Amino acid sequence: MGTESYRFNVGSFECIAIHDGDVIYTADKYFANAPEEQLAEMARRHRLDPQRIPSPYSGLVINTGAHSVLIDTGAGKWIPGAGRLRDNLEQKGIAAAAIDTVILTHGHPDHLGGNTNASGEVVFHNARHIIAKDEWEYWSSDASLNNPKSQPFVACARQNLQPLHDQLELVDGEREIVPGIRMLPTPGHTPGHMAVVVSSGQEELLYISDAALHPIHLEQPAWYPAYDLDPDQALSSKCRLFDFAATDSALVLAFHFSPFPSLGHVIKQGSGWRWEPVDMTP
Numbered sequence: 001m002g003t004e005s006y007r008f009n010v011g012s013f014e015c016i017a018i019h020d021g022d023v024i025y026t027a028d029k030y031f032a033n034a035p036e037e038q039l040a041e042m043a044r045r046h047r048l049d050p051q052r053i054p055s056p057y058s059g060l061v062i063n064t065g066a067h068s069v070l071i072d073t074g075a076g077k078w079i080p081g082a083g084r085l086r087d088n089l090e091q092k093g094i095a096a097a098a099i100d101t102v103i104l105t106h107g108h109p110d111h112l113g114g115n116t117n118a119s120g121e122v123v124f125h126n127a128r129h130i131i132a133k134d135e136w137e138y139w140s141s142d143a144s145l146n147n148p149k150s151q152p153f154v155a156c157a158r159q160n161l162q163p164l165h166d167q168l169e170l171v172d173g174e175r176e177i178v179p180g181i182r183m184l185p186t187p188g189h190t191p192g193h194m195a196v197v198v199s200s201g202q203e204e205l206l207y208i209s210d211a212a213l214h215p216i217h218l219e220q221p222a223w224y225p226a227y228d229l230d231p232d233q234a235l236s237s238k239c240r241l242f243d244f245a246a247t248d249s250a251l252v253l254a255f256h257f258s259p260f261p262s263l264g265h266v267i268k269q270g271s272g273w274r275w276e277p278v279d280m281t282p
């Protein structure tokens with residue numbers, strides 16, 4: 001088990017990656033369309049047990065000086081092995097009431113399950129909560145119930161979005177949320193999936209959320225997770241995002257990349273990219 005939080009700076013912004021928990025996934029979920037032999041060879045190269053792929057959930061809080069912004073609220077009570085984000089924030093001296101802005105990258109339980117507590121009350125009760133309009137509409141409509149890929153997550157999305165009422169703001173397209181932090185449409189994983197760009201001075205951090213779940217998705221961008229609702233759209237979002245990350249040499253926080261705090265850089269390599277984790281040795 002890694003640490004529960006990791007502090008770093010982006011320009012003058014103070015950032016803390018917050019560990020929500022660790023969950024094990026399997027290769028059939030992560031690389032749904034990967035040819036068996038190629039996957040076996042890739043797994044060997046990455047020293048990966050296809051039946052036990054570890055994933056941290058790595059949320060992020062940013063103090064810009066003017067705003068206290070949380071990106072994703074973790075799984076709350078919805079996923080065993082996770083749901084520690086709020087406690088870990090408090091450990092760092094950050095009360096839920098001190099967060100003024102919550103950015104929700106998409107409607108899956110590991111990203112918004114911590115919006116409400118066990119009693120259904122809004123946890124970050126002083127915060128405006130931002131989500132893409134397309135995302136809100138998807139999880140609020142029958143489309144999410146009628147798709148077997150999203151049906152299991154509908155109850156969680158609705159129970160964590162509906163209580164927000166007028167604290168919820170819907171955004172359409174690319175949008176600056178507070179000075180230095182902007183949301184970037186990257187649809188495909190879900191219809192309104194968003195990445196977040198954090199910039200201060202000359203420095204830049206790209207929070208990719210679930211545009212990729214594992215470094216292998218950089219090397220084999222066409223291998224998609226079973227969770228992607230529109231794999232073709234996800235592929236074009238992924239390519240735009242990683243070209244941007246590689247060109248700008250941006251620091252990247254990849255929510256699911258092991259180990260926590262999931263920080264690294266994306267390097268162009270052949271027809272894809274490769275992941276270079278930040279060296280965490282003290």
Ligand SMILES: [Zn+2]
Binds near residue numbers: 108110209210
């Ligand atoms: Zn996720």
